[in-house]
Amino acid sequence: MADSSTLRIAATGDLHYTKHSRGEQQRLLVEASHEADVLLLCGDLTDYGLAQEAEVLAEDLHTYAHIPIVAVLGNHDFESGHVEEIRSIIEKAGVITLDGECVEIKGVGFAGVPGFGGGFGERMLNAWGEPIIKMFVQEAIDHALRLEQALARLHTSQRIVLLHYSPIRATVEGENLEILPFLGSGRLEEPLNRFAVTAAFHGHAHNGTPAGETTAKVPVFNVAIPVLQRLNPHQPPFRIFEVKGSEKEALPA
Numbered sequence: 355m356a357d358s359s360t361l362r363i364a365a366t367g368d369l370h371y372t373k374h375s376r377g378e379q380q381r382l383l384v385e386a387s388h389e390a391d392v393l394l395l396c397g398d399l400t401d402y403g404l405a406q407e408a409e410v411l412a413e414d415l416h417t418y419a420h421i422p423i424v425a426v427l428g429n430h431d432f433e434s435g436h437v438e439e440i441r442s443i444i445e446k447a448g449v450i451t452l453d454g455e456c457v458e459i460k461g462v463g464f465a466g467v468p469g470f471g472g473g474f475g476e477r478m479l480n481a482w483g484e485p486i487i488k489m490f491v492q493e494a495i496d497h498a499l500r501l502e503q504a505l506a507r508l509h510t511s512q513r514i515v516l517l518h519y520s521p522i523r524a525t526v527e528g529e530n531l532e533i534l535p536f537l538g539s540g541r542l543e544e545p546l547n548r549f550a551v552t553a554a555f556h557g558h559a560h561n562g563t564p565a566g567e568t569t570a571k572v573p574v575f576n577v578a579i580p581v582l583q584r585l586n587p588h589q590p591p592f593r594i595f596e597v598k599g600s601e602k603e604a605l606p607a
């Protein structure tokens with residue numbers, strides 16, 4: 355455990371809990387609780403977005419995790435149309451879920467949204483043509499706006515962002531080119547730069563790259579469990595990030 359001026363963050367994502375997953379992430383939750391002061395869950399908490407899956411996860415979180423938990427939901431959590439029920443079940447287990455909200459823990463601010471797709475850079479999808487394309491693009495814009503509003507409400511010097519979708523291309527590289535535009539949106543990058551975010555964590559790109567940075571050098575970490583398992587096959591799949599005083603310092607996972 356770090357000294358009182360340091361907040362140690364354990365970050366992971368894509369737990370994909372099923373109704374048969376009881377105890378599956380016991381080691382992750384127990385060790386993260388020993389090594390860190392707060393645990394971040396970057397979406398895809400459940401596999402099919404079923405309440406029963408969320409109940410199994412909530413019980414494991416309650417049993418094995420003993421530090422504050424902050425989460426965003428992922429696309430799998432939306433799959434069955436029970437997203438409010440899932441949110442309610444995990445919140446009853448003490449998890450703080452963020453969708454355009456923010457929270458302050460021990461002087462460090464956390465803001466989060468699930469995010470959305472649309473791609474990155476010059477070839478990012480634009481709101482042009484059919485109404486359905488405009489709706490798709492608007493969804494990504496809405497997530498970026500909600501993130502911006504959450505960041506604007508934080509008055510801490512250190513700001514951490516949770517996402518499910520990636521804000522940059524670098525951390526989805528490794529995935530098939532055909533699906534890159536569905537793994538994130540460059541529209542999420544601008545709020546990270548403008549608010550000089552300390553670090554951003556996301557999941558979703560299971561075959562992506564562990565770390566990258568925005569154009570303004572904000573560190574971005576892909577903490578999807580399969581990515582972390584490839585990075586450190588013998589360690590429980592979470593990344594430790596240390597926020598120290600008023601400066602920022604990243605430690606290797």
Ligand SMILES: [Fe+2]
Pocket residue numbers: 368370398428430557558560
């Ligand atoms: Fe996932």
Ligand SMILES: [Fe+2]
Pocket residue numbers: 398428429430518557558559
């Ligand atoms: Fe996902």
